[in-house]
Amino acid sequence: MDLSSVFFIGNIMNLERIPNEEKLSLCRRYYLGGFAFLPFLWLVNVLWFFREAFLKPTYTEQLQIKSYVKKSALGLIVWVAVLTTWITIFQHFRAQWGEVGDYLSFTIPLGTA
Amino acid sequence: MCVSSAAGVCSSSVEQKIYVELNETVPCVRLLNATHQIGCQSSMSGDTGVLHVLETQSDLDWILSSGPHPPYMVIMETAFFNRSVMMRMKNSSRVSGVAVIVSKTGLAQNFSPHTTCPNQNTGVYGSELANCNVTVWNPLGNGLSYEDFSFPVFALKDENQTQVIRKCYEDHNQRVNGSAPHYPLCAMQLFSHMHAVTDTVTCMRRTDLQNRFSINPEVLCDPLSDFNVWTSTRPLNSSAKGHAANESVVIAAARLDGRSFFWEQAPAAEGTVSGIITLLAAIQALYPVTQEAPPPRNIFFTFFQGEAFDYIGSSKMVYDMEKNDFVIDLKNVHSILEIGQVGLHSGRSLWMHSDPVSRKNDSVNEAVSEMMNRMESAAAGLSVSVGHPSFSQPLPPSSLQRFLRAGPIPGLVLADHQKSFSNRYYESMYDDAENLNVTYPPGLTPDEQLVYETDAAKSLAEVATLVARSLYLQAGGENNSLSNITADPKTVAQLLYGFLVQKNNSWFRSLLLSAGPGPPQFYIGLGPRIHGPVHSVTRFVQYILANLTGTVTNLTESQCQNPSELSTENKDLFSYFWVSGPASVNSTGEPFCVRASVRLSEAVSPAFELLEYGSRNYSTWTESRWKSIRARIFLVASRELEVMQTKTQQNC
Numbered sequence: 073m074d075l076s077s078v079f080f081i082g083n084i085m086n087l088e089r090i091p092n093e094e095k096l097s098l099c100r101r102y103y104l105g106g107f108a109f110l111p112f113l114w115l116v117n118v119l120w121f122f123r124e125a126f127l128k129p130t131y132t133e134q135l136q137i138k139s140y141v142k143k144s145a146l147g148l149i150v151w152v153a154v155l156t157t158w159i160t161i162f163q164h165f166r167a168q169w170g171e172v173g174d175y176l177s178f179t180i181p182l183g184t185a
Numbered sequence: 186m187c188v189s190s191a192a193g194v195c196s197s198s199v200e201q202k203i204y205v206e207l208n209e210t211v212p213c214v215r216l217l218n219a220t221h222q223i224g225c226q227s228s229m230s231g232d233t234g235v236l237h238v239l240e241t242q243s244d245l246d247w248i249l250s251s252g253p254h255p256p257y258m259v260i261m262e263t264a265f266f267n268r269s270v271m272m273r274m275k276n277s278s279r280v281s282g283v284a285v286i287v288s289k290t291g292l293a294q295n296f297s298p299h300t301t302c303p304n305q306n307t308g309v310y311g312s313e314l315a316n317c318n319v320t321v322w323n324p325l326g327n328g329l330s331y332e333d334f335s336f337p338v339f340a341l342k343d344e345n346q347t348q349v350i351r352k353c354y355e356d357h358n359q360r361v362n363g364s365a366p367h368y369p370l371c372a373m374q375l376f377s378h379m380h381a382v383t384d385t386v387t388c389m390r391r392t393d394l395q396n397r398f399s400i401n402p403e404v405l406c407d408p409l410s411d412f413n414v415w416t417s418t419r420p421l422n423s424s425a426k427g428h429a430a431n432e433s434v435v436i437a438a439a440r441l442d443g444r445s446f447f448w449e450q451a452p453a454a455e456g457t458v459s460g461i462i463t464l465l466a467a468i469q470a471l472y473p474v475t476q477e478a479p480p481p482r483n484i485f486f487t488f489f490q491g492e493a494f495d496y497i498g499s500s501k502m503v504y505d506m507e508k509n510d511f512v513i514d515l516k517n518v519h520s521i522l523e524i525g526q527v528g529l530h531s532g533r534s535l536w537m538h539s540d541p542v543s544r545k546n547d548s549v550n551e552a553v554s555e556m557m558n559r560m561e562s563a564a565a566g567l568s569v570s571v572g573h574p575s576f577s578q579p580l581p582p583s584s585l586q587r588f589l590r591a592g593p594i595p596g597l598v599l600a601d602h603q604k605s606f607s608n609r610y611y612e613s614m615y616d617d618a619e620n621l622n623v624t625y626p627p628g629l630t631p632d633e634q635l636v637y638e639t640d641a642a643k644s645l646a647e648v649a650t651l652v653a654r655s656l657y658l659q660a661g662g663e664n665n666s667l668s669n670i671t672a673d674p675k676t677v678a679q680l681l682y683g684f685l686v687q688k689n690n691s692w693f694r695s696l697l698l699s700a701g702p703g704p705p706q707f708y709i710g711l712g713p714r715i716h717g718p719v720h721s722v723t724r725f726v727q728y729i730l731a732n733l734t735g736t737v738t739n740l741t742e743s744q745c746q747n748p749s750e751l752s753t754e755n756k757d758l759f760s761y762f763w764v765s766g767p768a769s770v771n772s773t774g775e776p777f778c779v780r781a782s783v784r785l786s787e788a789v790s791p792a793f794e795l796l797e798y799g800s801r802n803y804s805t806w807t808e809s810r811w812k813s814i815r816a817r818i819f820l821v822a823s824r825e826l827e828v829m830q831t832k833t834q835q836n837c
Contacts, residue, residue: 171390180391182380182405183226 087124095124096133103140111151114144203830207350207816209343210284213334214448214814215379217388217406218495219798219805223330224379227282227337231376233831234258234281236354236818239265249277253365256281258373260341260350264291268327275334282337282375284816286347287614295609298329298446303612307495307804308586309540314579320604322581323611330446330612337375339816340447340614353818369820374831376816381406381809386798388807406807410712410789413498414441414726415487416468416734418475418660420758420782427509429517433482435660436521437652438499438584439464440492441722443707445614452617453707454685455608459528459621459645461488461726462680466649466672469733471657474669480662482519488726489584490788491709493612495804498788499584503591504803511786515588520556520659521596523585526608527648528621528641530601534570535648538600540580543593552595556659560597563654563667569647574603581606599652617704618685625686635682635690642678649677680729688725695767695774696728711808712789727783731762735781745778760784 087095099121106114118141125138166173167185174180215224237248238260245265248257256279261270266285274280301324302317341347353371360366380403381388388406395402421429439460443453451457468486475484491497505511527535537557544550557573564571580586585596601607610616618624623641625634649672657670683693688705705722738761740748745763748754754761759780766774792803799805821827 170387174387174391174394179399180394182403183229183378183382185382 087120092131092133095121096137099124099137099140103144106144106147111148114148114151117141117144118148204817204819205349205353207341207346207818209341209346210814210816211340211342211447211450212375212377212814213338213340213446214377214811215381215809216409217381217383217385217807217809219386219792219800220384221333222381222383223333224809225334225336225338225377226379227375227377229378231374231378231831232256232258232281232337233372233374233827235821236260236350236358236371236373238262238351238354239270245270245273247360249273249279252279254370255279258375259283260354261285262291263288264293267293267296268329271329271332271334274336275332280336282339282373284339284341284350284373284375287340287342288344289615289619292615295325296613296615297323297326297609297611299323299326299444299612300328300331301326303493303582304495304586305582306801307500308580308582309589310542310579310586314542319578320581322606324605325609326611330444337377338446339375339377340450350818353820357820369822371818372821372827372830373816373818377811377814379809379811381807384799385805385807388809389798404810406809407711407715408789408793409491409494409497409709409804409806409808410787410793411442411490411498411709412712412723412785413487413489413502413788414723414730414783414785415485416730416781416783417486418471418484419479421483421485421512422757423512423784424757426511428514429512432513432517433519434485434513434517435482435519435656436485436487436588437464437467437524437656438487438489438521439524440584441488441490441498441707441726442493442709443616444493444612444709445616447614449706449708449710450614451612451707452614452685452704453612454616454618454621454623455526455528456611456616457707458681458684459526460524462645462677462684463524463527463649463652464488465680465726465729465733466646466677467653467656468730469676470650470653470670470672472734474657474662474666475660478663478666480657480660482660484656484660485513486730488723490723491790491804492584494709494806495790496584496587497709497790497804497806499587500803501788501791502786503587504791504794505786507591515591515594518588518594520552521585521588521594522556522652522656522659523583523596523598524652525581525583525598525600526606527599527601528645529607530569530648531622531644533601534572535651536600536603537571537573538578538580538583538598539573540585540589540596541577542579543589543595544576546593549593549595553597556595556597556655559658560599560651560655562664563658564651566668567647567651569644569651571599571651572603578604599648618681621681621685623681623685631687632691634686635679635692636675637682638674638678639681642681643674645681646672646674646677676733683725688721691768693725695765696732697724697765699725709788723785727785728762728764730783731760731779731781732764734783735762735779738778738780740778742776742778748780754780758782 102113102117121141125141213225234256235254237257240262261283301321305315357371358366392405443451443457445451489498506514539553560571583598585598588594610620621641623639653670654667679692683690685704689699689702693699707722745761748761749756759782762779764779766776768774790804792800792805
């Protein structure tokens, strides 16, 4: 990644100069995009717009941005819970499941059950 | 050291100053069957531990409880390699590996790592007779070979290397006045990471999955397989499978393999070699007489490979016979004589074991009694006598049991033990020439040792004569030709030397190029796909049989490879071998072509053909694959540096 692209990202990440309607539409796009099985979009949404939604002085679009951020955070928590539960179960019980465990695996470790 | 290896620069000169690679080590590997895994496993990046030599009981306590630098890498003296010590090591978390010193000093009176009841689940007997209820065949067995260890166990066979390790231990790790030694300490790292786990079913399934879905498929385990060797007094047409018309065959069988706790170590002197040599010498004694005065029945000689692992070779031959995929089938078989362990009889009698279950049938009982009578009459003029154990005693573990599973066939197993085995080192590394009392007087050259007739050679020759004469009578031959059938003690002596002491001798070299010094090892191995054409022991027996029973022809080398082009030669009845010829001082010997009716038949368990990896009826033994097996010793200056040193790999 060269320096120019770093500056570009920095400009995008910096929400100061962007008008409020564009901020709202960005937040909405990230929120809607997360429903396509992309929880990282929700994570980015929460991290990026947190200050905009809760720490800045009020402006017209802020209420909607706040709701999008809250809903993204909720979706994110649900995803994290589901993934953590599944990963824990799989790591613990894969060896005991025998054939099913092997068919569910992409790479099977050598030499251990 | 870490920086240079990260930059990709060859760091071997620095590594050589740190690590001493141990080249002469023998690992214990993982074997799997339908339900279990046995053997040893190390971590993927090797197991490291501070060295400690186990010589006394206080050393054992130091390792297991009081030593301050666990985990320890135990250098175990021979006397401590027994079940109780190894199980304590297995249950302790303070042991990261064991290196066993293999020597005769301190060796106990008996040591058999095999089970007490070999092959109990794949024989012919059901629950009443199978679990050694009547006779425990191997009472001295401690079952170590069938345990699963989660740390590596290596064997140190080279005395010089053991000295290097001892010196490192004495310089750095020895306790001074009972106080703990200080860093820097001598440590050892053993690598023997096995890829396969759980059992054969799992391992085969994962191999199949890898082959179907992975970009870089890896095989995890291979079935144990090799070849059986067979020949017959009247040549059999090998292209005609199934029932052979007008053939009534007497089968004479012996086993070709052995095993021990460690990988590819199996001198198997009393357990296997005694039977092989007896049968080979009997074949040599019988052959000329059967050509001059042929008996009514054909005699079929066979050597089964893989019998130590649930009867791989014999189950395959019986399976082929049942499927009409072999030159004869079970209806052609008149009777079976198997040569078991016969090396330790020394003046006592031999025993003819028979199967009590099939003898409940009157005709079978009569046939077996006749067979015993013929054997007793054949023993009449010899110095060896035969007896039969009690009627209700079942057969010892033998290939005959697999034939009996297919149907009642009269058969006998000839052995030197009436009840339990006389072999005190059954299926262990110590079942070698000394166990059979094959020792040579000092000062003989190798060529003189090759032909020196020890007492063991003479006694085995007597047994071979007995076997040959009994087979001739069993095949319907006349009594008056019996005196012409005598085994040659010189051949027996040569075979003993070649199979127990040195396979690189002048006789074997004249037959085929042999590999390496020392005696051959009788472990079955993984067969032609992995190890090359034919395993060395199978090859030796094949070429020796061709040498003893074949005829010399004057075919050229290309004709020998393709004899079907000549009208006088018949590829269906005979095999053709290009043999190096005896070497003399001046020349390397002129090769020539030998024609013999010696053939190989595949010895791979039917479970792998039927794809029934969890089979209870057939052998399912597989051997795991691995990337590298090695060992090295080095000094550790502290616990933290120990971690860093163990992670360094060879980059060059």
